Amino acid sequence: MGGDADLVQRCLNGEPGAWDDLVALYSRYVYAIVSQGYRLTGPDAEDAFQDVFLRVYDRLGTLRNPDAIRPWIAQLTRRVCLDHIGRKDDDPHPAEPESADATLDELDEAFAVREALGRLSDDCQEVLDRFFCRDESYRTIGQELGIPAGTIASRISRCLAKLKEQLDA
Amino acid sequence: MGSAAAETASKAALLIAAVARETGGSWPGARGAAAQAVALGERLATLANVDAQVFTAALDALAQGAPDLKSRLEEAAAVPVEIAEKAADVAEAGLHVAERCDGQLRADAAGAAALAAGAALAAAHLVRANLALPAADERVRRAFTAADNARYAASQALDAGP
Numbered sequence: 001m002g003g004d005a006d007l008v009q010r011c012l013n014g015e016p017g018a019w020d021d022l023v024a025l026y027s028r029y030v031y032a033i034v035s036q037g038y039r040l041t042g043p044d045a046e047d048a049f050q051d052v053f054l055r056v057y058d059r060l061g062t063l064r065n066p067d068a069i070r071p072w073i074a075q076l077t078r079r080v081c082l083d084h085i086g087r088k089d090d091d092p093h094p095a096e097p098e099s100a101d102a103t104l105d106e107l108d109e110a111f112a113v114r115e116a117l118g119r120l121s122d123d124c125q126e127v128l129d130r131f132f133c134r135d136e137s138y139r140t141i142g143q144e145l146g147i148p149a150g151t152i153a154s155r156i157s158r159c160l161a162k163l164k165e166q167l168d169a
Numbered sequence: 170m171g172s173a174a175a176e177t178a179s180k181a182a183l184l185i186a187a188v189a190r191e192t193g194g195s196w197p198g199a200r201g202a203a204a205q206a207v208a209l210g211e212r213l214a215t216l217a218n219v220d221a222q223v224f225t226a227a228l229d230a231l232a233q234g235a236p237d238l239k240s241r242l243e244e245a246a247a248v249p250v251e252i253a254e255k256a257a258d259v260a261e262a263g264l265h266v267a268e269r270c271d272g273q274l275r276a277d278a279a280g281a282a283a284l285a286a287g288a289a290l291a292a293a294h295l296v297r298a299n300l301a302l303p304a305a306d307e308r309v310r311r312a313f314t315a316a317d318n319a320r321y322a323a324s325q326a327l328d329a330g331p
Contacts, residue, residue, distance in 0.1 A: 132208060137254045138261050139318065149318070153265035157201030164200070 005066035037103040038081035116166035124159035175217035178256035178288035181281040182210030256289035260319035286323035
């Protein structure tokens with residue numbers, strides 16, 4: 001059983017902290033779909049966000065394949081967003097925003113990269129995070145990690161190769 | 170001028186990425202090197218736009234004698250420092266690629282490192298000259314350290330082989 005399936009089972013068993021873990025894991029994903037895919041903002045976005053997790057809580061027991069929780073949450077989020085847009089526009093069948101599919105694809109890819117990154121060694125996570133996310137220079141990374149600056153590029157390349165292995169696995 | 174330096178270093182980064190990609194299968198780290206160079210090129214392209222904006226704002230503040238002139242100038246000084254440091258990273262990436270790429274492409278990688286080193290020096294010069302900062306200023310020191318590192322990396326790249 002994979003990590004997602006474990007988490008689902010822990011939630012269904014009512015284990016302390018399991019729901020907090022699930023919300024922590026998927027909150028940014030859900031919020032990104034709400035705000036970027038469906039352009040909901042302010043109170044609309046907050047309402048939709050809460051509705052999604054209420055539905056997740058109510059319906060988690062109906063999830064057939066616990067390893068597929070991410071696409072399931074994505075689908076729930078899409079429905080919630082469309083419900084909100086429909087209520088707001090007084091339209092029972094609102095159209096999907098044109099950019100929604102592309103945005104969701106990008107978010108899924110970003111989520112997959114983040115998961116794969118989490119399976120790398122701490123050293124690799126650190127150096128990739130510093131270069132690609134925190135925008136630090138080779139020199140700064142070298143100074144902070146006590147590594148010669150001239151070896152940072154090689155190290156990043158090696159870690160990217162390992163990241164690709166994880167993504168392909 | 171700062172944006173020209175950033176654009177030059179950005180183009181150098183994309184050239185380095187192209188060399189790494191062209192080398193491909195004979196070097197396992199080629200794709201990782203290309204990804205780093207692309208990331209640097211994109212950041213420098215963004216910095217080129219940012220520099221143009223903050224420099225224009227600083228000139229406007231100077232012409233109008235604006236009360237926030239000092240903060241505008243400080244802001245304008247920060248961008249070329251970042252350009253110099255990113256350009257130094259491009260030169261370092263150029264060295265990394267020049268030492269490992271297909272020999273027929275080495276001159277391109279080394280040349281790109283040299284372009285990046287020139288851009289780093291130009292940006293460092295701007296930090297000092299445009300804002301008349303003293304040589305002991307931390308920003309001037311950082312920018313020229315980056316320029317020195319870039320020049321060293323470029324010279325090594327140029328010596329990496331024919």
